Amino acid sequence: KEKVEITKEQQALMKIITDAYNRHQIPQDVAKKLLQDQYSAEENFLLLTEMATSQVQVLVEFTKNIPGFLSLDREDQIALLKGSAVEAMFLRSAQVFSRKMPSGHTEVLEERIRKSGISEEFITPMFNFYKSIGELHMVQEEQALLTTVTILTPDRPYVKDQQAVERLQETMLDVLRKLCVLQHPQEPQYFARLLGRLTELRTLSHYHTEMLASWRMN
Numbered sequence: 001k002e003k004v005e006i007t008k009e010q011q012a013l014m015k016i017i018t019d020a021y022n023r024h025q026i027p028q029d030v031a032k033k034l035l036q037d038q039y040s041a042e043e044n045f046l047l048l049t050e051m052a053t054s055q056v057q058v059l060v061e062f063t064k065n066i067p068g069f070l071s072l073d074r075e076d077q078i079a080l081l082k083g084s085a086v087e088a089m090f091l092r093s094a095q096v097f098s099r100k101m102p103s104g105h106t107e108v109l110e111e112r113i114r115k116s117g118i119s120e121e122f123i124t125p126m127f128n129f130y131k132s133i134g135e136l137h138m139v140q141e142e143q144a145l146l147t148t149v150t151i152l153t154p155d156r157p158y159v160k161d162q163q164a165v166e167r168l169q170e171t172m173l174d175v176l177r178k179l180c181v182l183q184h185p186q187e188p189q190y191f192a193r194l195l196g197r198l199t200e201l202r203t204l205s206h207y208h209t210e211m212l213a214s215w216r217m218n
């Protein structure tokens, strides 16, 4: 049984990324807003556009703290941000949904989202994803690293130097793999499950344009 050990520099890398991830949170808490009031489909659509816009700004600030990201070709940095923005937003939504809340709050939140204006056909795949993320009970380091791995996806459209992105992603995947083994010793396939979520995330993100276009306005 090989002894898994996170090196000093991997520890430092994880701390930089996790601190940045926690620092660059969404200003106003969307879950709190949704729990406080019931909004019309139009108001919900507006709220979504506001949240998604602020999320992109948060993502740009966050990526500046990923060691090596700013050394990538400038145009590739933009291609990575554009290519991962929707996935990062669904990943953040899933993490918001999976947060521990007082009993009954998650059910109200789910109901408000179901009734927000999203068309029926997307509700099930979306909540299946949110629940599969919730079941992982990720620690914040894993959440931060998973978002980082998502951003550093080499095969995004228009990325020129895919090798450079691949090297960075490999670095993050190595830390994430070790962290998973150490955090979930009783579940050797945990890391594989985690990466499997990224496939589900990509599929969900393909629906994004249609989800917006089919928003049920009264």
Ligand SMILES: O=C(Nc1ccccc1F)[C@H](C1CCCCC1)n1c(-c2ccc(Cl)cc2)nc2cc(F)c(F)cc21
Residues within 6 Å of the ligand: 026, 030, 031, 034, 044, 045, 047, 048, 051, 052, 055, 089, 090, 092, 093, 094, 096, 097, 098, 109, 112, 113, 116, 118, 208, 211, 212
């Ligand atoms: O604000 C949102 N997500 C979000 C965006 C950026 C940062 C953080 C976020 F949570 C929207 C709201 C918007 C207002 C109407 C209800 C859904 N949202 C989604 C979501 C995201 C995108 C599509 Cl196309 C359909 C639903 N899933 C959510 C799950 C939650 F637990 C949650 F609290 C909010 C959620």
